[in-house]
Structures are given as C-alpha cells and as structure tokens.
Amino acid sequence: MQAAEINPTVATPVSQQLQQSRTATSNQQQRESGESAGTAGSNQQQRAKQQNARDAIDPSATATTTTASASGAASRVVQGSSEKPPRLDGQSAAHAALRTSSAAKPGVSQGISAEWDAKYYWSALGLITVISLATRLFMLSEPHFVIFDEVHFGKFASYYLRREYFFDVHPPIGKMLLALVGYLSGNDGSYLFENLGADYLVDNVPYLPLRAFCAVLGALIAPASFVTLSAFGYSVVTSTLAGLLVVLDVGLLTQSRYILLDSMLLFFTIAAFASLAQFISKRESPFTSGWIFWLASTGVFLGFAVGIKYVGIFVIAAVGLYTIYDLWTLLGDLSVPILGAGSDDRPTFIEHFAIRAVFLIIVPIAIFLAGFAIHFAVLTQSGPGDAFMSLAFQAGLQGSSIQNLTRTHPKTIYYGAYVTIKSQAHNCYIHSHLHRYPLHYPTGRVSSAQQQVTCYAHKDANNWWIILREQDTDASQYKELMPVRHGDRIKLVHATSNTTLNSHDVAGPVNAILQEVSTFNAAVDTVTPYPVFRIDTNYSPILWSTLGLGGTPEWESMLPFRLHHENTSATLQTKGEALPEWGFGQGEVTTAVTGVSIADSSFVVEEIEDHIFRHSDATNPIRARLGFLQSFIELQTEMFAANNRLTDNHAYQSRPSEWPLLHRGISFWQGDQRQVYLIGNPVIWWSATAAILLLAVADVVLLIRERRAVYDLAPATRFRMVVCGRMLLLAWALHYVPFMTFARQLFLHHYLPALMFKIMILAIVLEHGVEFVVGLAAKLFGPSVRSSGRVALLMVASTTTAVAIRYFLLLAPLAYGMYQARSDVEAIKLRKSWDLKL
Structure with a gap:
C-alpha cells in the first residue's frame, strides 16, 4: 500500500495504522531488550490515552493533521517496517499542522468553520x-x-x-x-x-x-x-x-x-x-x-x-x-x-x-x-531647524548666516587660537567672569570659592578662551602653526581674566552629584589645580583607517567635540540648570564621570581670532556641506536628545498603566x-x-x-x-x-x-x-x-x-x-x- 492511497479525510484508518505501528515497535523492543509484555502494554495504553485526549478536544483537526504528517510512516508500517512513526506534538506538530493548512488554499484555516x-x-x-x-x-x-x-x-x-x-x-x-x-x-x-x-x-x-x-x-x-x-x-x-x-x-x-x-x-x-x-x-x-x-x-x-x-x-x-x-x-x-x-x-x-x-x-x-x-538632498535651504545643527552643518545650507562667517573662519584649530565654545544643545557659550562661587551654599555645602564658569546665552568678551598645550603657560611662544589633534591634552585659559579652566572633586553648585568647574588663578588660589583636558573629536579609528587616512584627525572648527578632564576622567557638560542669583541666572557648567549625554557634552568652536592665522587657511571657506554619514550621525544625536527633553507636563498626557x-x-x-x-x-x-x-x-x-x-x-x-x-x-x-x-x-x-x-x-x-x-x-x-x-x-x-x-x-x-x-x-x-x- 502506498502513502498516496491513504484517504486524508478519513480518520479511522490512520488511527489503526498508528496503533499497528506502536504495537510493532513495542514488540520489536521487547525482543531486543527482554522487557516484559505487561510493561509494554502499559506504555501502549498510556500513549493511547494521550491520543484519545487529543481526539476528544478536536478529533476532526487531529484526523486531518495526523493524516498529513503520518501518512508516510503509516504506509511503511503496513508494509511491515518496525520504524517508529514521527512524533506529532511540539515543533513537529506545529510544522505538520502548517503543511496541512498550506495544502489547502493559503490563508484558509482548518478550524471549526473551515468549509x-x-x-x-x-x-x-x-x-x-x-x-x-x-x-x-x-x-x-x-x-x-x-x-x-x-x-x-x-x-x-x-x-x-x-x-x-x-x-x-x-x-x-x-x-x-x-x-x-x-x-x-x-x-x-x-x-x-x-x-x-x-x-x-x-x-x-x-x-x-x-x-x-x-x-x-x-x-x-x-x-x-x-x-x-x-x-x-x-x-x-x-x-x-x-x-x-x-x-x-x-x-x-x-x-x-x-x-x-x-x-x-x-x-x-x-x-x-x-x-x-x-x-x-x-x-x-x-x-x-x-x-x-x-x-x-x-x-x-x-x-x-x-x-x-x-x-x-x-x-x-x-x-x-x-x-x-x-x-x-x-x-x-x-x-x-x-x-x-x-x-x-x-x-x-x-x-x-x-x-x-x-x-x-x-x-x-x-x-x-x-x-x-532624500531628506538632506531636498532640504538645501536655510530654515527654522538651523539652530539645532552644528555650525559646520549650517554652513552647507544655502542662505545661512554661517556661510558668511566661513569666508574668514579657519577650518583647522591651532594652538594659540582664541576661541568661543558653544553648547549646541542649550545654545549658550562657556563663559567666566571675576565673580567667585560662594564659599558656603544655603544647604551647608562648601565650594572651592574659585572663579565661576557658566554657560551664557549671549555673545560677550568673557566668552573667549586661549588654547594651550598642557605644558605651556603662554601663547606668545607659538611661532608656527601647530594643529590641535584628536586626543591632545590641552589647557584652556580665560582670555580676559588670565585664569585656567579647572575641575576637581568638589560638588557642583546646583547638582551636588556633579563636579564643579571653575577657573584657577595662580596668584590667588592655593588649592592644587587640575587644568588638563583631553580633546575628543568623535574620531573613529576604524572609520579613519577604512578611508585610508593616516595619523589622527585635526580638530576642525564648527564640528562637535567633547572635553574629558584628565585628572578625574569626567566629561565637561552643561545640562541647562540655572544658577541662583549669585550666578546671575546663567547656566551651570559641571563635569561628570557617568550619566553624561552626548547632547549635553557636545560643543562647537563658533569663533576664532588671533594673529597666528594670518598665514593659515583662514581665507579658505569651510567645506560646503558635511558628508552624509556625518550629517546622519549629528541629526540622530540631536533627535534622540530632543526626544528625551520632552519632559514638560501636557494637559492631556497619560501614563502607560492608564491605557x-x-x-x-x-x-x-x-x-x-x-x-x-x-x-x-x-x-x-x-x-x-x-x-x-x-x-x-x-x-x-x-x-x-x-x-x-x-x-x-x-x-x-x-x-x-x-x-x-x-x-x-x-x-x-x-x-x-x-x-x-x-x-x-x-x-x-x-x-x-x-x-x-x-x-x-x-x-x-x-x-x-x-x-x-x-x-x-x-x-x-x-x-x-x-x-x-x-x-x-x-x-x-x-x-x-x-x-x-x-x-x-x-x-x-x-x-x-x-x-x-x-x-x-x-x-x-x-x-x-x-x-x-x-
């Protein structure tokens, strides 16, 4: 008897064939292992009970799917084979059921209203x-x-x-x-x-x-x-x-x-x-x-x-x-x-x-x-979204005010440069002034009482900083162009007060779990300063080598960067928190080892001035537009940061437990x-x-x-x-x-x-x-x-x-x-x- 001869719509013959298969297999095992007939019969009865339990719940579906899955095995049993029939539960059952339903019109069930x-x-x-x-x-x-x-x-x-x-x-x-x-x-x-x-x-x-x-x-x-x-x-x-x-x-x-x-x-x-x-x-x-x-x-x-x-x-x-x-x-x-x-x-x-x-x-x-x-290819004109993007991105938009700046704005940043550093996420500049942190806060905490460093929303003379190598104290010694590169250890000197950017293990003025950022005046302050920061230009060694570029990249103006404090391994950031009256409501600037978001810690050099650039590439405009990968990464970073900033209350907001x-x-x-x-x-x-x-x-x-x-x-x-x-x-x-x-x-x-x-x-x-x-x-x-x-x-x-x-x-x-x-x-x-x- 061939498998094709089994009628797939009739349940009884298949059940009989499977029963014959179980009996033949059980007898073969008894002859080989010497098991007692009573034990084999008990096992056979148990399997029959399980089959009957399935039939009691849905005998028509059992007959259909069992036939489709077991027809080949049943035909072999009729011919005298002692091979065990396949299991019809677990994954095999699922696959067998799927084959059965696929044999009919796709998407048509084999359930109680199949006809x-x-x-x-x-x-x-x-x-x-x-x-x-x-x-x-x-x-x-x-x-x-x-x-x-x-x-x-x-x-x-x-x-x-x-x-x-x-x-x-x-x-x-x-x-x-x-x-x-x-x-x-x-x-x-x-x-x-x-x-x-x-x-x-x-x-x-x-x-x-x-x-x-x-x-x-x-x-x-x-x-x-x-x-x-x-x-x-x-x-x-x-x-x-x-x-x-x-x-x-x-x-x-x-x-x-x-x-x-x-x-x-x-x-x-x-x-x-x-x-x-x-x-x-x-x-x-x-x-x-x-x-x-x-x-x-x-x-x-x-x-x-x-x-x-x-x-x-x-x-x-x-x-x-x-x-x-x-x-x-x-x-x-x-x-x-x-x-x-x-x-x-x-x-x-x-x-x-x-x-x-x-x-x-x-x-x-x-x-x-x-x-x-397509998004970048279509949106080529300056528009309301400019402010969310880096200056380098804005420079590639037609009609952007940044394009005029790029005509006199050098592409590469050199040691000795006077720069303004801007937070992209909070639209403010790293700033310092002669006012100091209060020695004692109202909460009883103590500060360093050093000169304040804040994030100020307006252009100001106190926004300018001088970039020095870690071992240097004066920019006048730089007689030739030395580009700042990714990973360089630098110092930032405040141009108007001649104090050095500093961070240490002192609690921040507003967020006590963060570290204070101040400037250090060697003539007044006696506490040991820690002024060295490492420049991070988001350089990827794998990408750099893939592009066939040697060395490490130069620090380019208008592109996002981060500053990591060498002594504490913390990262410079501003989170948008306003200082009290003694800080004139300006933004708090801190460092943190953990929990630092890319958005809060990303800055750009917006302006550069110094005589050192008379022989640099200052007259060459910055590249017209960022490449797709840079634009994509920058936009993704800002999109996720903006999404996380949507924390204000709304009249009709609700929580998932209420939905x-x-x-x-x-x-x-x-x-x-x-x-x-x-x-x-x-x-x-x-x-x-x-x-x-x-x-x-x-x-x-x-x-x-x-x-x-x-x-x-x-x-x-x-x-x-x-x-x-x-x-x-x-x-x-x-x-x-x-x-x-x-x-x-x-x-x-x-x-x-x-x-x-x-x-x-x-x-x-x-x-x-x-x-x-x-x-x-x-x-x-x-x-x-x-x-x-x-x-x-x-x-x-x-x-x-x-x-x-x-x-x-x-x-x-x-x-x-x-x-x-x-x-x-x-x-x-x-x-x-x-x-x-x-």
Missing part, C-alpha cells in the same frame, strides 16, 4: 475594506480647521515643498510622503499650518488630499488584520471579527482621519506583520516565488515603519525574534544541510540565513538610510458644541485586555500539561493557539511594555500599535473559547454536537460585533467632530476621568 473559508474569504475581505474606507472617509472635510498635531506635520510637509531645513524628532519618510501628496495635489508650501484652529477654507488650503491619504492608509489596517489571522490559519469568521473590531474602534478611527504620522505607522506595522504571517504559511515551500515575495515584503514594510517613527523598531524586534526562532528550528532539522546540498537538493541553512539577512536586515536599513539621504482601561483620552480640537476627542471603544479595549490575560494563562497551563506529557490540543489547533498566539502576545508586549520606561511625555495614541495586536488576540481567544466549549460538549453529549461549532462561533462573533457597533455609534461624534448637545456629551462620558468639553 466557509474558501467560499467567503474574498467576500469578507472586500466587505471589511469597503466598510473601513467608508468610516474613515466619511465627513473627512470636517472639522475644516487645523487640529492637534496637524499644526506640526502639515507645516513639515510645507517645509519640504519650500526646501527649507527644519528639525523634528521623527524620521523623515512619513513627512516626505505627506509632502509628496501635497505636491501632487498642487500645494506649493506657502501655507505653514502655524495656528491651531485656523480655518482651512478661509485660506483656501488643499488639506483634503493630505487627510485622505492618511485616512486610506488607516482604513487598510482592518483588511491587513484580516489577512494576518487568515494566514495564521484562523477561520474567516474570526478573521472578519478582528477586521470589524479594528473598523469599530473609535480611537483608530480618530487617529486615521487627520494629517498625522500615526496612520502610516500603523499601516506599515500591521502590513509587515501580515507579510510575515503569509511568509510563515509558506515555510514548507522555501525559495519559491511566493515565499520570497512575502519575505521581501516584510523587509520593505519594516523599513517604512521605522522610517516613519522610531517606535517602528518594536515590530522589527517582533519579526527579528521570530526569525531567530525560525533559524534555530532549521538548525535543528537534520534534513536541512548546513553548507552542502543534501540528497534531495534542499536549500542549505546558510542560504536560509543569508536570504533572511538580506531582506530582514539589509533592506530595512537601506530604506531607513535612504529616507535620510489598557481607557483612563482618559486626548482633546484634538474644540469648537462651538463640537469637539474631536480621541478615545477608544471601551467594549473592545476592556474585553481585549481580559483576552490577553486569558491567552497568557491558557498558554502557561498548556506548557505545564505538555511537560507532563498531556496533550490537550490537536496539532493544528495547538499551532494556532501557541505559536501564533505567542507571536501576537509578543508583538503586543513589545509595542506596550517599553513605554513604561519612558520619562518623556506620553499620550493615549502611543498605545494604538499595541491595540492592533490586542484586537487580534481578542478575536482568536473567542475562537479558541468556542472550540473548547464545543469540544467539552462533544465529549459529554456525543460527536454530533460538534456540527454546531460554526453556529456557536457565528453567534459569539455577531454578539461581539453588535455590542461594539453600539458603542461605536455612541462615540463616533467625537471622531467626526459632530454637533452635540450637553446632554449628549454627558451620556457618552463613560468614565469620570474622560475630560470631555461639556
């Missing part, structure tokens, strides 16, 4: 897409005012069209997509979205194409959720439920209708996950065109996600962790050769690793970097008896929170029982619940838990990426709950009960959808900005903490 899947798949997908588009595009022109962060992202799109340099904490791809839509719709960038609440109609602004672009991408989140669960093997009913719940969430609706980055982020995040799910569904046919397409799509969508907002890194982490698991599984598959081709010419492990590295690492990085390359239960929302706009207020659908949010807990508990219970060799689920069901369920839980956790560590301002909309996965978790928990109840009923009342599983799932899905619709209709006016009477607003205020305008 509906092939028939209604495309109809359901189309219906979800149409409904989602309708809800997102409805009343899109209202309100016709600049609302919430449209004031930022609309403005940034206009700056791209004007080619004026601006600064933002988010990567550029999302804003460039908005600019592209604006360009195609006739926007010339003249309108800058500067005033919150300004009327688009009065200024004749073409804002609808921008909103429509965001709305369409937001609408596609729902069908992408449907595709994800279908690819994971869930029924059309469950996949449709997930898509409809995404449509019916008022929070996702609100965030998708306006000129914001979030709808783009959400779409590319779920698109990457849906592509990964499709890729997983084709894992039994590697290196086919479909397999490669979905792998490549995953990488492309990952690149766009992180290129829109940095939180896109969370979906990259989710995909990356699965890929590690996938490669680890392949490494343990002895049928997959490591290097050379196997007997059946299967792809090698190295080939699997390489193609994943290309599409899941190189492609996203390339897209991310390309976004910044799952919808403690409060965000007011986007308020008008006359109208408002746009972002809040979620409480039925969806609260029930999905419970679903996460249920799935986590069920997973732990299954792990414990399987550890005791008790298998409650058929392989196909186990694959969906354990493998796919864990992936969704992981994605939700990665998009939620990290925010608990953030000190910056946070808002409810930061939870929306996690919400997408949370909604899918709710849908699959409902399907598994129905499967479990139907399985128990079949065990108690007979197999005929199982035929009602599809009806039960439909009833649960319909009831859930109906309740979600009820609250969607109740809260939708807040998303659309509809007119509402005071009584209507009071009726929809389901929690006292919802700060709606009454």
Whole structure:
C-alpha cells in the first residue's frame, strides 16, 4: 500500500495504522531488550490515552493533521517496517499542522468553520475594506480647521515643498510622503499650518488630499488584520471579527482621519506583520516565488515603519525574534544541510540565513538610510531647524548666516587660537567672569570659592578662551602653526581674566552629584589645580583607517567635540540648570564621570581670532556641506536628545498603566458644541485586555500539561493557539511594555500599535473559547454536537460585533467632530476621568 492511497479525510484508518505501528515497535523492543509484555502494554495504553485526549478536544483537526504528517510512516508500517512513526506534538506538530493548512488554499484555516473559508474569504475581505474606507472617509472635510498635531506635520510637509531645513524628532519618510501628496495635489508650501484652529477654507488650503491619504492608509489596517489571522490559519469568521473590531474602534478611527504620522505607522506595522504571517504559511515551500515575495515584503514594510517613527523598531524586534526562532528550528532539522546540498537538493541553512539577512536586515536599513539621504538632498535651504545643527552643518545650507562667517573662519584649530565654545544643545557659550562661587551654599555645602564658569546665552568678551598645550603657560611662544589633534591634552585659559579652566572633586553648585568647574588663578588660589583636558573629536579609528587616512584627525572648527578632564576622567557638560542669583541666572557648567549625554557634552568652536592665522587657511571657506554619514550621525544625536527633553507636563498626557482601561483620552480640537476627542471603544479595549490575560494563562497551563506529557490540543489547533498566539502576545508586549520606561511625555495614541495586536488576540481567544466549549460538549453529549461549532462561533462573533457597533455609534461624534448637545456629551462620558468639553 502506498502513502498516496491513504484517504486524508478519513480518520479511522490512520488511527489503526498508528496503533499497528506502536504495537510493532513495542514488540520489536521487547525482543531486543527482554522487557516484559505487561510493561509494554502499559506504555501502549498510556500513549493511547494521550491520543484519545487529543481526539476528544478536536478529533476532526487531529484526523486531518495526523493524516498529513503520518501518512508516510503509516504506509511503511503496513508494509511491515518496525520504524517508529514521527512524533506529532511540539515543533513537529506545529510544522505538520502548517503543511496541512498550506495544502489547502493559503490563508484558509482548518478550524471549526473551515468549509466557509474558501467560499467567503474574498467576500469578507472586500466587505471589511469597503466598510473601513467608508468610516474613515466619511465627513473627512470636517472639522475644516487645523487640529492637534496637524499644526506640526502639515507645516513639515510645507517645509519640504519650500526646501527649507527644519528639525523634528521623527524620521523623515512619513513627512516626505505627506509632502509628496501635497505636491501632487498642487500645494506649493506657502501655507505653514502655524495656528491651531485656523480655518482651512478661509485660506483656501488643499488639506483634503493630505487627510485622505492618511485616512486610506488607516482604513487598510482592518483588511491587513484580516489577512494576518487568515494566514495564521484562523477561520474567516474570526478573521472578519478582528477586521470589524479594528473598523469599530473609535480611537483608530480618530487617529486615521487627520494629517498625522500615526496612520502610516500603523499601516506599515500591521502590513509587515501580515507579510510575515503569509511568509510563515509558506515555510514548507522555501525559495519559491511566493515565499520570497512575502519575505521581501516584510523587509520593505519594516523599513517604512521605522522610517516613519522610531517606535517602528518594536515590530522589527517582533519579526527579528521570530526569525531567530525560525533559524534555530532549521538548525535543528537534520534534513536541512548546513553548507552542502543534501540528497534531495534542499536549500542549505546558510542560504536560509543569508536570504533572511538580506531582506530582514539589509533592506530595512537601506530604506531607513535612504529616507535620510532624500531628506538632506531636498532640504538645501536655510530654515527654522538651523539652530539645532552644528555650525559646520549650517554652513552647507544655502542662505545661512554661517556661510558668511566661513569666508574668514579657519577650518583647522591651532594652538594659540582664541576661541568661543558653544553648547549646541542649550545654545549658550562657556563663559567666566571675576565673580567667585560662594564659599558656603544655603544647604551647608562648601565650594572651592574659585572663579565661576557658566554657560551664557549671549555673545560677550568673557566668552573667549586661549588654547594651550598642557605644558605651556603662554601663547606668545607659538611661532608656527601647530594643529590641535584628536586626543591632545590641552589647557584652556580665560582670555580676559588670565585664569585656567579647572575641575576637581568638589560638588557642583546646583547638582551636588556633579563636579564643579571653575577657573584657577595662580596668584590667588592655593588649592592644587587640575587644568588638563583631553580633546575628543568623535574620531573613529576604524572609520579613519577604512578611508585610508593616516595619523589622527585635526580638530576642525564648527564640528562637535567633547572635553574629558584628565585628572578625574569626567566629561565637561552643561545640562541647562540655572544658577541662583549669585550666578546671575546663567547656566551651570559641571563635569561628570557617568550619566553624561552626548547632547549635553557636545560643543562647537563658533569663533576664532588671533594673529597666528594670518598665514593659515583662514581665507579658505569651510567645506560646503558635511558628508552624509556625518550629517546622519549629528541629526540622530540631536533627535534622540530632543526626544528625551520632552519632559514638560501636557494637559492631556497619560501614563502607560492608564491605557489598557481607557483612563482618559486626548482633546484634538474644540469648537462651538463640537469637539474631536480621541478615545477608544471601551467594549473592545476592556474585553481585549481580559483576552490577553486569558491567552497568557491558557498558554502557561498548556506548557505545564505538555511537560507532563498531556496533550490537550490537536496539532493544528495547538499551532494556532501557541505559536501564533505567542507571536501576537509578543508583538503586543513589545509595542506596550517599553513605554513604561519612558520619562518623556506620553499620550493615549502611543498605545494604538499595541491595540492592533490586542484586537487580534481578542478575536482568536473567542475562537479558541468556542472550540473548547464545543469540544467539552462533544465529549459529554456525543460527536454530533460538534456540527454546531460554526453556529456557536457565528453567534459569539455577531454578539461581539453588535455590542461594539453600539458603542461605536455612541462615540463616533467625537471622531467626526459632530454637533452635540450637553446632554449628549454627558451620556457618552463613560468614565469620570474622560475630560470631555461639556
């Protein structure tokens, strides 16, 4: 009998064949080892009980997947082989279940409503897409005012069209997509979205194409959720439920209708996950065109996600962790050769690793970097973002005031130079004056009583410093040009007071955990000075040698540098803290060994003057523009620093612990008896929170029982619940838990990426709950009960959808900005903490 002769739809013959296999194997082992027949029979009965337990929960799925996995082994048993059949639990069960579902139409489940899947798949997908588009595009022109962060992202799109340099904490791809839509719709960038609440109609602004672009991408989140669960093997009913719940969430609706980055982020995040799910569904046919397409799509969508907002890194982490698991599984598959081709010419492990590295690492990085390359190429004019960048960067912007300075500004810094040193992050100069630190502070602490060093926001004669070698005391001895290089140990002498910059183990004037910075006057001060600092130009020896450059780089003006105190190994910094009245409110300057940020410790030489430069390159302009790598690193540093500075309180900020239960929302706009207020659908949010807990508990219970060799689920069901369920839980956790560590301002909309996965978790928990109840009923009342599983799932899905619709209709006016009477607003205020305008 051949394997092909086994009917894959009939369960009984396979069970008999597997039983024969177990019996034959047991008898063979008895003959070889002399074990007693009673012991073998006991083991055989135990295995039969485990098989019956699986059959009791889901016999139809067990039959299907068992047949697909064991047909070859069963045929060998019929022919008299004593070879053991393959295990059908653990990873083998998951792979067998996947092969079974892949044999049918891709994305069609083998669950309790499988017969509906092939028939209604495309109809359901189309219906979800149409409904989602309708809800997102409805009343899109209202309100016709600049609302919430449209004031930022609309403005940034206009700056791209004007080619004026601006600064933002988010990567550029999302804003460039908005600019592209604006360009195609006739926007010339003249309108800058500067005033919150300004009327688009009065200024004749073409804002609808921008909103429509965001709305369409937001609408596609729902069908992408449907595709994800279908690819994971869930029924059309469950996949449709997930898509409809995404449509019916008022929070996702609100965030998708306006000129914001979030709808783009959400779409590319779920698109990457849906592509990964499709890729997983084709894992039994590697290196086919479909397999490669979905792998490549995953990488492309990952690149766009992180290129829109940095939180896109969370979906990259989710995909990356699965890929590690996938490669680890392949490494343990002895049928997959490591290097050379196997007997059946299967792809090698190295080939699997390489193609994943290309599409899941190189492609996203390339897209991310390309976004910044285009950003720099487009923004060539001086603009409002100049002040965030170094003088060297500003010098490359057309129309920048720094360009005039570069005509007489030397590129290289030499010993003996008079310089002003500016903090980029805090826009102030390292400064000293004749006033000294108070010997005793009000707190009782004692200072060095040496001359103050501060950070002063204005140009002043007391901002000038002279650069000396560590062993020198006077600049007059320098008769030739000696460039200062990376790693040189230098002294900085204050030009007007002839005192030397100094730091020591004395507590800072404001921050006692930091070290005081002062200047030392040899004629007055008796404490031993420590005036030597080491110059750090952010030099990379590896990069320097790669470029074929010898020696160490010279210290160049206008490029960021840091100063490290030699005696204490601390780094010079200013954190923006203001000194008390005795320090005239100027900024505190300190050194610290740990906890020093790059932004707080980065300085530039803004001005240089001295006779030593009469024969230098002072008449040569600095290079026109920094290279891409330097510009990219500088911008990344400033973006992260600016993000961390977003610590001020906001009227509608919230903490991550408040998000799952919808403690409060965000007011986007308020008008006359109208408002746009972002809040979620409480039925969806609260029930999905419970679903996460249920799935986590069920997973732990299954792990414990399987550890005791008790298998409650058929392989196909186990694959969906354990493998796919864990992936969704992981994605939700990665998009939620990290925010608990953030000190910056946070808002409810930061939870929306996690919400997408949370909604899918709710849908699959409902399907598994129905499967479990139907399985128990079949065990108690007979197999005929199982035929009602599809009806039960439909009833649960319909009831859930109906309740979600009820609250969607109740809260939708807040998303659309509809007119509402005071009584209507009071009726929809389901929690006292919802700060709606009454």
